[in-house]
Amino acid sequence: MSLPDGPSSPVLIRRLRTLHWIFRPLEALEQRAQRYGETFTISKNISPLVVYFSNPQAIQQIFSTDPELFDTNSANDILLPLLGENSMILLGGAKHQRQRKLLMPPFHGDRLKTYAQVICQVTEQVISQWQIGKPFAVRAAMQEISLQVILNAVFGIHKSDRYQQLKQTLTSLLESLASPFSSIWLFFPSLQKDWGAWSPWGRFLRLKQQVNELLIAEIQSRRNENNPHRDDILSLLLAARDEVGQPMTDEELRDELITLLFAGHETTASALAWALYCIDSLPEVKEKLRAEIDSLPANSEPNALAKLNEVIARLPYLNAVCCETLRIYPIALNPFPRVTKVPMEIMGYKFEPGTLLLASTYLTHHREDIYPEPKQFKPERFLSRQFSPYEYLPFGGSDRRCIGAAFALFEMKLALATILSRCELKLATKHPIKPTRRGLTVAPPANMQMVVTALRDGNK
Numbered sequence: 334m335s336l337p338d339g340p341s342s343p344v345l346i347r348r349l350r351t352l353h354w355i356f357r358p359l360e361a362l363e364q365r366a367q368r369y370g371e372t373f374t375i376s377k378n379i380s381p382l383v384v385y386f387s388n389p390q391a392i393q394q395i396f397s398t399d400p401e402l403f404d405t406n407s408a409n410d411i412l413l414p415l416l417g418e419n420s421m422i423l424l425g426g427a428k429h430q431r432q433r434k435l436l437m438p439p440f441h442g443d444r445l446k447t448y449a450q451v452i453c454q455v456t457e458q459v460i461s462q463w464q465i466g467k468p469f470a471v472r473a474a475m476q477e478i479s480l481q482v483i484l485n486a487v488f489g490i491h492k493s494d495r496y497q498q499l500k501q502t503l504t505s506l507l508e509s510l511a512s513p514f515s516s517i518w519l520f521f522p523s524l525q526k527d528w529g530a531w532s533p534w535g536r537f538l539r540l541k542q543q544v545n546e547l548l549i550a551e552i553q554s555r556r557n558e559n560n561p562h563r564d565d566i567l568s569l570l571l572a573a574r575d576e577v578g579q580p581m582t583d584e585e586l587r588d589e590l591i592t593l594l595f596a597g598h599e600t601t602a603s604a605l606a607w608a609l610y611c612i613d614s615l616p617e618v619k620e621k622l623r624a625e626i627d628s629l630p631a632n633s634e635p636n637a638l639a640k641l642n643e644v645i646a647r648l649p650y651l652n653a654v655c656c657e658t659l660r661i662y663p664i665a666l667n668p669f670p671r672v673t674k675v676p677m678e679i680m681g682y683k684f685e686p687g688t689l690l691l692a693s694t695y696l697t698h699h700r701e702d703i704y705p706e707p708k709q710f711k712p713e714r715f716l717s718r719q720f721s722p723y724e725y726l727p728f729g730g731s732d733r734r735c736i737g738a739a740f741a742l743f744e745m746k747l748a749l750a751t752i753l754s755r756c757e758l759k760l761a762t763k764h765p766i767k768p769t770r771r772g773l774t775v776a777p778p779a780n781m782q783m784v785v786t787a788l789r790d791g792n793k
């Protein structure tokens with residue numbers, strides 16, 4: 334079969350299409366799928382060829398192909414200025430696998446329980462800033478929770494001035510990517526020009542430099558501290574040795590830390606904000622969820638919810654609400670592109686080496702044949718059926734699957750349980766909520782507000 338269908342337009346139209354994709358990513362994807370079907374190229378006359386798939390069979394083939402036949406790291410060059418060349422996301426082969434093996438355990442299994450207290454405490458602290466009747470920006474509040482949680486996991490309990498500075502500078506760095514305008518250089522590298530601190534790229538460079546300096550200072554002081562009792566992720570990375578017994582360099586550590594801070598906080602904050610929005614929009618969902626959370630054993634001891642973390646993580650309806658949130662609004666619209674190193678045939682199409690294959694999470698999650706009434710928020714679908722990893726892929730798949738998936742779901746569940754047991758919330762924004770691009774992810778708009786209408790005295 335020839336190549337998949339897609340537009341073949343002159344440069345100017347292509348540029349306009351790219352802008353549409355940057356500013357209205359969901360609409361752009363849906364329009365293309367409607368016009369060209371479940372497999373399409375982004376443009377027939379650009380090189381390399383970029384192909385989107387939303388048929389689970391195609392996704393299964395992509396995720397099951399030997400990762401050695403893909404050059405995933407080169408496809409992620411877009412992230413190089415942000416993450417640095419030593420980031421796990423930009424590594425390939427044995428180095429990538431080694432970093433994954435090292436970083437998986439702290440984000441899985443019993444280690445999750447050790448983060449329960451900080452998740453609940455930070456959530457309580459954020460809730461305590463909300464006043465009845467006074468609207469607050471939901472995304473910023475959720476970001477406050479996820480940033481403190483990931484900083485804590487990465488650096489351990491830490492109250493130094495440097496930690497505070499890092500928190501502020503990281504927030505500014507991520508805010509500098511928050512709108513399609515300020516992050517436009519991500520998509521048009523020719524705009525990576527330093528026209529001073531007020532230009533998008535200039536501002537980014539200065540903030541990135543500050544974050545780098547703070548991270549290197551922290552790494553060096555932790556090397557000197559040499560405390561064997563710490564069990565945070567930085568300590569783990571400092572103790573790691575490669576196959577010839579060498580430790581990671583400061584630059585390698587810096588890039589891995591920024592990767593975890595970036596990947597682990599933006600995404601979870603947006604997922605939490607979407608969850609609150611979806612729960613608010615359907616009173617029957619809110620009621621069911623609240624009934625489930627209220628059925629937890631009553632306990633007036635401090636940190637009661639954190640102590641119940643294992644029970645909360647297993648609550649079926651809460652789990653279904655989190656899964657459905659990530660189905661309807663997958664934060665990452667697709668996993669990282671897989672670039673073919675050898676000729677490959679998928680769904681009857683033959684691709685040359687160098688083709689970018691994209692499993693479209695968004696389009697797959699909105700297929701009518703897998704998810705009837707796909708635009709409706711229906712947590713019940715996750716109670717009545719199990720979906721395959723090729724039908725449901727908010728965390729990607731294969732050798733690149735998100736290492737923070739279990740951690741993110743655990744954090745979402747504990748933070749939502751804390752919020753719902755402590756207060757009644759209502760959407761305070763009157764205009765329709767449109768999904769908005771934030772760098773490479775899609776989030777609720779920064780101006781989406783909610784208001785506390787009443788306080789509750791559920792488990793603390």
Ligand code: HEM
Pocket residue numbers: 421422423433440592593596597598600601604663664665667668669670727728729730731732733734735736737738740741
């Ligand atoms: C709701 C929250 C999250 C979502 C939706 C999400 C989504 C994703 C996706 C789609 C990928 C690409 C997978 C692929 O290409 O197959 C990914 C990779 C990754 N995620 Fe997450 N993520 C989330 C939370 C986290 C957290 C909390 C962490 C940190 C602890 C994290 C760390 C990473 C890392 C390091 C990678 C790169 C893995 C690799 O290259 O091997 N993510 N994530």
